[in-house]
Amino acid sequence: xxxxxxxxxxxxxxxxxxxxxxxxxxxxxxxxxxxxxxxxxxxxxxxxxxxxxxxxxxxxxxxxxxxxxxxxxxxxxxxxxxxxxxxxxxxxxxxxxxxxxxxxxxxxxxxxxxxxxxxxxxxxxxxxxxxxxxxxxxxxxxxxxxxxxxxxxxxxxxxxxxxxxxxxxxxxxxxxxxxxxxxxxxxxxxxxxxxxxxxxxxxxxxxxxxxxxxxxxxxxxxxxxxxxxxxxxxxxxxxxxxxxxxxxxxxxxxxxxxxxxxxxxxxxxxxxxxxxxxxxxxxxxxxxxxxxxxxxxxxxxxxxxxxxxxxxxxxxxxxxxxxxxxxxxxxxxxxxxxxxxxxxxxxxxxxx
Numbered sequence: 333x334x335x336x337x338x339x340x341x342x343x344x345x346x347x348x349x350x351x352x353x354x355x356x357x358x359x360x361x362x363x364x365x366x367x368x369x370x371x372x373x374x375x376x377x378x379x380x381x382x383x384x385x386x387x388x389x390x391x392x393x394x395x396x397x398x399x400x401x402x403x404x405x406x407x408x409x410x411x412x413x414x415x416x417x418x419x420x421x422x423x424x425x426x427x428x429x430x431x432x433x434x435x436x437x438x439x440x441x442x443x444x445x446x447x448x449x450x451x452x453x454x455x456x457x458x459x460x461x462x463x464x465x466x467x468x469x470x471x472x473x474x475x476x477x478x479x480x481x482x483x484x485x486x487x488x489x490x491x492x493x494x495x496x497x498x499x500x501x502x503x504x505x506x507x508x509x510x511x512x513x514x515x516x517x518x519x520x521x522x523x524x525x526x527x528x529x530x531x532x533x534x535x536x537x538x539x540x541x542x543x544x545x546x547x548x549x550x551x552x553x554x555x556x557x558x559x560x561x562x563x564x565x566x567x568x569x570x571x572x573x574x575x576x577x578x579x580x581x582x583x584x585x586x587x588x589x590x591x592x593x594x595x596x597x598x599x600x601x602x603x604x605x606x607x608x609x610x611x612x613x614x615x616x617x618x619x620x621x622x623x624x625x626x627x628x629x630x631x632x633x634x635x636x637x638x639x640x641x642x643x644x645x646x647x648x649x650x651x652x653x654x655x656x657x658x659x660x661x662x663x664x665x666x667x668x669x670x671x672x673x674x675x676x677x678x679x680x681x682x683x684x
Contacts, residue, residue, distance in 0.1 A: 333496075335504065336430055337437070337504025338508040340434055340504070340508060341441070341505055344437075349438060352438055356435065360427050361431055363424060363602075363606045364421070364424045364428045372420025372424075379617075423608060426488070433497075447506060454523050457571050462567060465495050469491050469495030470564045473489075496570055499567075500570070534572070537556075540556060596672050597668075599672060603680075608667060612659055
């Protein structure tokens with residue numbers, strides 16, 4: 333959100349209001365409609381057909397026993413078995429809201445004052461700005477957690493919208509006007525190493541949470557408050573992580589004379605985000621079939637495994653990591669070249 337907003341002001345100044353708005357409608361609205369109306373529904377139909385096949389190969393009574401006691405949300409097999417067209421926004425919900433924020437900025441931009449100031453020090457951002465956003469995030473999360481308005485307007489949880497996306501978009505606009513990326517790139521050595529250590533600390537914390545949730549850490553005495561962790565930390569973690577990513581990319585992926593690989597990476601990244609689900613879902617299903625061929629009777633949905641065999645513990649401890657590496661590596665090997673090539677297809681080349 334920050335990096336997209338960062339270039340908004342310069343793009344609006346260069347193109348003018350009309351051209352800027354039309355360009356964003358094509359580049360953001362086009363992929364959103366394309367995925368939500370075509371690719372998403374077709375992918376869902378394919379997943380439903382696989383679910384039918386999977387349930388045919390597993391006894392429904394055994395599946396019911398596997399589901400019993402697991403917190404899987406609303407999961408009605410009968411709904412999945414119905415063949416019907418459903419609008420599916422998938423990952424493009426973010427593109428829709430990026431379009432909304434961008435158009436709002438274009439409308440109000442002529443009335444906004446031009447503020448000139450340097451980027452706050454990274455330590456101030458991590459110790460004051462991040463926790464403040466975390467408090468806002470927590471308040472909205474606890475207020476809207478069971479509310480019907482939590483996802484109002486196709487926002488993927490408004491605690492993220494108000495506590496993270498909107499502040500980061502505003503920061504991107506301010507950063508673009510004041511060239512904050514240069515300051516991020518020129519951070520002192522001790523500062524960016526502090527940022528790296530904080531990021532690693534958060535990643536260790538999240539890894540421990542996953543180990544606890546997947547029962548990998550059973551017997552270690554570790555008891556993290558998972559609900560508090562996810563109700564408080566997302567914006568706090570997003571601040572150092574954004575600094576880390578921006579600093580790393582400015583050094584490793586933004587050379588003075590970019591090569592063909594760098595240019596291909598920049599050109600493909602947007603298409604990669606929009607099309608990602610078309611790759612990792614089929615590859616995840618492929619991994620499930622590999623497990624079945626190995627004798628593990630399993631049904632899964634994005635790393636949520638349901639097994640009806642006696643190999644539940646080895647499945648959790650070993651096969652989940654196998655799924656992570658298999659799906660992640662294979663997805664990237666196929667997705668990035670496809671994201672680059674799709675830009676040469678008519679119509680797609682206007683959107684990506």
